[in-house]
Amino acid sequence: MQCLSWRRAFPAALALLLLSTPSVLTPAALAQDRTVPLEGVKNTRDLGGLTTADGKTLRSGLLIRSGEIDHIDQAGKDLLDQMGVAAIIDLRTTKEATLAPAQWPEGGGPVRYNFPLMENESALIDEMRDKLKSGTAEADWMDQTFQESFAYTPIDYTDEIRGVFDVLLAQPDDTAVLYHCSGGKDRTGVVTALLLSALGVPRDQIEADFLFTNISVDADQTAAEVAAQINADQGTQMTAADVWPSVGVRPEYLARFYDSVTAEYGSIDNYLREGLGLSDEDIAQLRAKYLQ
Secondary structure, eight states, X not given: OHHHHHHHTTHHHHHHHHHHSOSSOOHHHHTTTOBOOOTTOOSOEEOTTOBOTTSOBXXXXXXXXXXXXXXXXXXXXXXXXXXXXEEEEEOSOHHHHXXXXXXXXXXXXXXXXXXXXXGGGHHHHHHHHHHHHHTOOOHHHHHHHHHHXXXXXXXXXXXXXXXXXXXXXXXXXXXXXXXEOSSXXXXXXXXXXXXXXXXXXXXHHHHHHHHHHHHHTTHHHHHHHHHHHHHHHHOOOXXXXXXXXXXXXXXXXXXXXXXXXXXXXXXXXXXXIIISOOOHXXXXXXXXXXXX
């Protein structure tokens, strides 16, 4: 009963918001009532309540996106259990997943999957983190590096992304899946854009959900605090702007994703079918499972 009541708490308020908002949806309005309170896990939200172009609604409590969960506490694990989360998909590289796993007692908890996006860029990820830790990150380089990742991730990692869809297709009805990367914004953002596209959610809602990360993590304040702390530790003069791309997202990042996929496949729909090999039956099954 706890699981059902939790899921039903989301749609009503959100539906009223979506019906009353103007055509340009803001991240704050779109994400109302969708944040999942997992202690120790940042940037966590339910995709339930988003609407498709043909008027259907994503079911609440079934598709959860987040940042890395290696610091999840017992209360968070209990909440995932109450929500019926049966699978956790880790989009981090093998190195990231190995260094910071989320442990359940005696190997229990949801079934774990790892589809490592940016596996070939593991050294680049290390370089970005080293620049931050040493106080030598530069805004333009950081911004360009993150933006470029949105161009090559969907193109270079079709097998891994197809693996995510296979897990979703294989889930028993009414069971939830949580998927995450490190910050829950870039690799998770790519997968979310593709998943929502497959479910028929229009681009403006996809972008609004994408940009909610900036509210969820309070990107401006977080970037300022991180820069100040590292400068105090390292004696450097890194600015909040230098840190910002590592904690927030820009519309240009998602636009780069769309441009790259369109240039390679002609459209998102073609990518889903040709790049990922999803059939009409697969897409129909996803929609039957996750829409109402």
